[in-house]
Each structure stands twice: as C-alpha cells, then as structure tokens.
Amino acid sequence: MARVTVKKAGTVSALPASAAQHAPRVLIASHSHPMVSNGGAEIAAFELFKALGVDHEAWFLGCQRDTKNHKAGATISQPFSDREYMYSPGAFDWFKFANQDPKFPAAFRELLLKLKPDVVHFHHYLNFGVEAFLHVRETLPDARIVLTLHEYLAICHHYGQMVTRERHALCHEATLSRCAKCFTDIAPTDFFLRKRYIERFFDVVDQFVAPSAFLAQRYVDWGLPRDKITVLDNVMATQAVSSPSTAKALPIKAMPIEDAPLRVGFFGQISVLKGINVLFDAAAMLAERKNHQIVFEIYGDYSGQPPEFQKDFLERLERAGRNVKFHGPYERERVDALMQAVDVVLVPSVWWENSPVVIQEALRNQKPIICSDIGGMAEKVRDGVDGFHFPVGNAVSLTARLKHVLAHPEALLVPSAESTKGAAVADYRALYGAMP
Numbered sequence: 001m002a003r004v005t006v007k008k009a010g011t012v013s014a015l016p017a018s019a020a021q022h023a024p025r026v027l028i029a030s031h032s033h034p035m036v037s038n039g040g041a042e043i044a045a046f047e048l049f050k051a052l053g054v055d056h057e058a059w060f061l062g063c064q065r066d067t068k069n070h071k072a073g074a075t076i077s078q079p080f081s082d083r084e085y086m087y088s089p090g091a092f093d094w095f096k097f098a099n100q101d102p103k104f105p106a107a108f109r110e111l112l113l114k115l116k117p118d119v120v121h122f123h124h125y126l127n128f129g130v131e132a133f134l135h136v137r138e139t140l141p142d143a144r145i146v147l148t149l150h151e152y153l154a155i156c157h158h159y160g161q162m163v164t165r166e167r168h169a170l171c172h173e174a175t176l177s178r179c180a181k182c183f184t185d186i187a188p189t190d191f192f193l194r195k196r197y198i199e200r201f202f203d204v205v206d207q208f209v210a211p212s213a214f215l216a217q218r219y220v221d222w223g224l225p226r227d228k229i230t231v232l233d234n235v236m237a238t239q240a241v242s243s244p245s246t247a248k249a250l251p252i253k254a255m256p257i258e259d260a261p262l263r264v265g266f267f268g269q270i271s272v273l274k275g276i277n278v279l280f281d282a283a284a285m286l287a288e289r290k291n292h293q294i295v296f297e298i299y300g301d302y303s304g305q306p307p308e309f310q311k312d313f314l315e316r317l318e319r320a321g322r323n324v325k326f327h328g329p330y331e332r333e334r335v336d337a338l339m340q341a342v343d344v345v346l347v348p349s350v351w352w353e354n355s356p357v358v359i360q361e362a363l364r365n366q367k368p369i370i371c372s373d374i375g376g377m378a379e380k381v382r383d384g385v386d387g388f389h390f391p392v393g394n395a396v397s398l399t400a401r402l403k404h405v406l407a408h409p410e411a412l413l414v415p416s417a418e419s420t421k422g423a424a425v426a427d428y429r430a431l432y433g434a435m436p
Contacts, residue, residue, distance in 0.1 A: 023055060023056045023057075023429070024056065024117075024118035024119045024144075024432045024433065025056065025057040025058070025115070025116065025117045025118045025119070026049075026052050026056055026057070026058045026059075026117055026118070026119045026120075026121060026432065027058075027059045027060075027061060027112075027115055027117040027119070027120045027121070028045050028046075028048055028049040028052070028058065028059070028060050028061070028121050028123065029045075029060075029061040029062075029120065029121065029122045029123065029124075029128060029132075030042045030045035030046070030060070030061070030062050030063070030122075030123040030124055031062075031063050031123070031124035031125070031126035031127045031128065032062055032063055032064070032124075032127075033046070033060075033062030033063070033064065033080075033084075033086060034046045034332075035062075035080060036062065036063075036064045038332050040150065040234070040355070040356065040357040041123050041124050041148075041150040042062065042123070042124075043236070043237075043332070043357060044123060044148075044211075044234035044235055044236065044357075045060070045062075045121075045123035045124075045148075046060060046062075047234075047235045047236055047237055047421075048121075048123075048234075048235040048425065048428060051235060051421065051425040052425065052428075052429075053083065056429075058083065059083050059084070059085065059115055059117070060083065060084045060085065061076075061084075061085045061086075061087060061111070062084070062085070062086050062087070063086065063087045063088075063089055063126075063127040063128070064086055064087075064088060065088070065089055065127070075087065075088060075101075075103045075104065075107040076088075076107045076108070076111055085111065087104070087107075087108075087127065087128070089101055089104075089127040089128075090102075090103065090104070092126075092127065092129065093129075095157065095186075095190075095194060096130075096193075096194045096197045096198060097125055097126065097129055097130045097153070097154075097198065098129050098130070098131065098197070099127070099128060099129025099131055099132070100129075104128075104129070105131075105135055108128075108132065108135050109135055109138075109139045112135070112136060112139045112140055112143075113139060113140075116140065117140070117143060118142075118143060118144065118432075119143065119144045119145075119146060119432045119435075120136045120140075120143055120144075120145055120146070121146040121147075121148070121428075121432075122145070122146065122147045122148070123148045123150065124148075124150060125147070126153070130197075130198055130200075130201035130202070131201060133145055133147070133201045133202070133204040133205055134201055134204050136204075137204050144206045144207070144432065144435045145204060145205050145206045145207075146205070146206065146207050146208075146209060146431070146432070146435075147202075147205045147207075147208050147209070148208075148209040148210075148211070148234075149208055149209070149210050149215060149216075149219060149354075150211070150354060151215075151354055152174075152215070152218060152219075152352070154195075154198050154202070154219075154222070155174045155218060155219070155222050156171065156174055156179075157179060157182070157183060157186075157191070157194070158182060158183075161273060161351045161352070162174065162218075162351065162352050163273065163350070163351045163352075164182055165182045165183070166182075168272060168273065168350065168351075170350075170351070170352065170374070170392070173221070174222065176188040176189075176191050176192055179191045195223075199223065202224065205228070206228075206435050207228060207229075207230060207431065207435055208224060208228055208229045208230070209229075209230050209231075209232050209431070210229055210230070210231050210232075210354075211231070211232065211233055211234045211354055211355035211376070212231065212354050212355045212375070212376035212379050212380065213231050213379060214352065214354070214375050214376050214378075214379050215352075215354045215355075215375075215376060216229045216231050218352075230431060232424070232427050232428065232431070233355065233360075233424050234355055234357075234360070234424075235421060235424045235425055235428070236357070236360045236361070236364065236421065236424075237421070261292070261293045261294060261295040261323075262293060262294045262295070262343050262344065262402065262405060262406040262409075263295055263297055263341070263342040263343045263344070264294060264295065264296050264297065264342065264343070264344050264345075264346050264370075264402065265297045265299065265338070265339060265341075265342030265344065265345050265346065265367075266279055266296060266297065266298045266299065266300065266345075266346050266348075267299045267300060267330075267335065267338070267339070267345065267358045267361070268299075268300050268356075268357070268358050269300055269301065269304075270298070270300040270301060270302040270305070270313065271302070271305055271309065272309060272350070273349060273350055273351045274348070274349050274350075275347075275348030275349045275350050275372065275393070276298075276313065276348075277316070278348040278350065278393055278394075278395050278398060279296055279298070279324075279346065279348055280316045280320065280324070281395035282296075282395040282398045282399045282402065283296050283320055283321070283323050283324045284320070284321075285395060285396070285399045286323055286399060286402075287320075287321040287323055291323075291403070292321075292322060292323055293406060294323060294402050294403070294406055295322075295323050295324075295325065296323060296324045296325065296346070297325050297327065297341075297342055298324065298325065298326045298327060299327045299328070299329075299330050299338055300328075300329065300330075301328070301329040303329075335361050336361070336364070336365055339361060339362060339365040339367050340365060340367075342367065343367075343368075343409075344367065344368050344369070344370055344387070344402075344405060345358065345359075345361075345362040345367045345368070345369045345370070345387075346369075346370050346371075346398075347359060347362075347369060347370070347371035347372065347377055347381075348370075348371070348372055348398065349371075349372055349375075349377060349392075350372065350392055350393045351375070352374055352375035352376070353372075353374075353375045353376050353377045354375065354376045355376045355380060356376065356377065356380070359371070359377065359380045359381060360380075363380075363386060368386065368387040368388075368405075369381045369386055369387035369388075370387050370388050370389075370390065370398070370401055370402070370405070371387065371388075371389060371390075372389070372390065372391075372392040372393070373389035373390060373391055373392055374392045377389075388401050388405070
C-alpha cells in the first residue's frame, strides 16, 4: 500500500521560469461562499482567491441554493464584485454527486470561455456535480484541473464522515458490504456503481490536494493514484493578533489556581460529531467533584442540527452547572478576539476530522489545543508541543488532561506558527506552475 508523505509550507517545487513570467489565470470554485456560510472549505477557497488576486488574474465561483434566483433564471450572477460569481444550483443527485440542473452545463461553459482560466481549482464538487470536471476539459482542453478534497464524501455516503449511521462508531474502511449495512435500502451493487461514476470524472482531474496526510492516505487506499495527490495546508486569513516574532514558544497564562479558572474554549459547529457531548460529560464529572476551576466557554451554532439533537443540547445545557457557559454563534471576524479570552482551545470531535479550521485559528492565536487523538486533529496538533491529545470520545481522559493543565500551566508551550499565509499561497502558485 502506497504511503503518503506530508509537504510543509514552502516545500513545493518552484515554478518553472516560463510559468513565473506568465502567472496562470485561476478560477477558484467552491460549493458555497463565505457571505453565505462559514464552512472551512469555502473560507479556505476564498482566502486563496483573495491572495492570488494580488498578482494573478483570479476569479471566484461560489454557490447559493437560492430558489427564487434559480426560478428567475439567474443561473450564474455577480452579487458581490466583478471577480466573484455565484451559481444558483437546481436539482442534484446527492448519492453520486450528479448535477441534474439542465441550465448548468451551458452557463458554466459560457463562463469558462469568457474568463479563459489556465487553472480551474475546485474546492468541492457539491452543487457543481462531478461532471463539472469534464465540462472544463471539453471547453478548455489546455486548462489544468485541481480538486481539493475536504472530507471523505466520495468514499462515504454518510455525509463523508466515515462513521456509522446508527451508533456514530468510527469506520476504518469503506467496503461494499459495510456501506450496505449502514444503508440497508441501498444494494451493494449500487455502491459499486456509485464509485465507478465518481471515478469516471475524477480521472479528468490533473491534481488532487489534501489538507492532511491522513485524508490523502484514505483516498489512496480508496483508489486514487498516489502521484496525483499533494498534501498542502488550506490558506487561512492572516494572523490578526500581534505576537513577538522572536519568541519561539509562549507559556499559557500562569494563573493562581485559587483565584482564576482554566477557561476552555469550544468554537464552531455544535453537533454530535463535533464532540459536544464529550464536553458535557467532562463538565458533569468536574461538577460532581465540586471542581469549579475549569470553565467551558461554548461559542457556536446548533440551529442547523436535527430537532432531536437541538432538544438534547438545550436540555443538557440547562442541566449543566456554572462551569459551562454558552455564548451562541459568532462572526468569524471575531474569532481572534474570542480565542484571546480563553486559555485552551478544545477540539473533541468524534469523527476523522481532516484539517479543522479551529485548529489553524488556535495555532494562529498561539493558543494550546486539547484534541481527540485521531485523523487530521492528531496530525495537526503535536502532542506535548502544540497541546495535548486525549483518546477520542473519552470524557474521563479529557477531564484528567484538563486537571493536569490547570495544575501545571507551565507544561504547555505554544510554538509560533510555522506556516504562514504567504508560504501556503506560494505553494499553490508553485503547484499550478508545476503541472504539465
């Protein structure tokens, strides 16, 4: 089995001289837009678009499922700027990611002919459909096609999360029989045909990008050629919080234990798979032991979750003691200020996270991270360096880890972030130029 190696920022081969003289024209395409939603994929795509726009001709194509606009015939519009386009999707087959909107092929091909990009970099195929790769190839035969893989959608029909439907247990390998067991109404042969359909259009892609080596390895095991996958970090916003450039490591605030609590921040989507129940279980254990020196600060939104989860979340929140504080949703522009108000960032996800935005944000703010010991989380957070790992889903171990940090704050040293936005963008420029 081929093994994946990680490319750190600044390690991709430099652009050839010919490419350096002519910076490629790049169209970045994402299944959404930061003005519509705050998901990690669309944020990463838009940050790359903005960075490329400094010295490249770059455009952004996002999506919004706006029924009114779609019915009015505005298949692709420009609501934000002259370099940003929005596609209003129609009918979509979520099983094999087939775009059933009859207006899309002509509208998309017309846009491609208008812009004539040298590179079309997809940060997703949701809403566009996997057929979009073929539209590019047939319309602009010389254009290079890049696809960033943000989760395991092609591998797993369960929202690309590789956990079982009934118990949310971790799935270590997708097979026809395992998938059919999760979805008893779908035959194994249908899962076989699903994979073949997706592979048909993945074959058109020139280069895949994986934000973590863990995710890249899952796709190699699934069947993608190893030499077509490059591991590169997502591009994130420039650090908004100033920090001494000469400091190699900063200890977390050494607070008098009897006077101030350890403030543990949870940021982002609130859901079962994001591990919110692990947080509640740990908080309950601490409350039972009359330990009020560890306080959980929850920043996030639960409104998009199923009704049964929302009910359970609110009930658990009401039962929680004074060591749990819920602050609700936040604008992503405020995340730096909010993270500066906590001592530790908690990432207790119970699925194979790829490259969580919250980890990049915490590292950017030089905040120690305590995270589950699986997937991209364990890869991005070096145990004992950037923070600590704990066994996934294990609230007892999480509680013990937090108590240790409270008693020994000097044990956590937070290195200055190694990767910079400039280095990450340079790697993408080099990737575009290196493709034949």
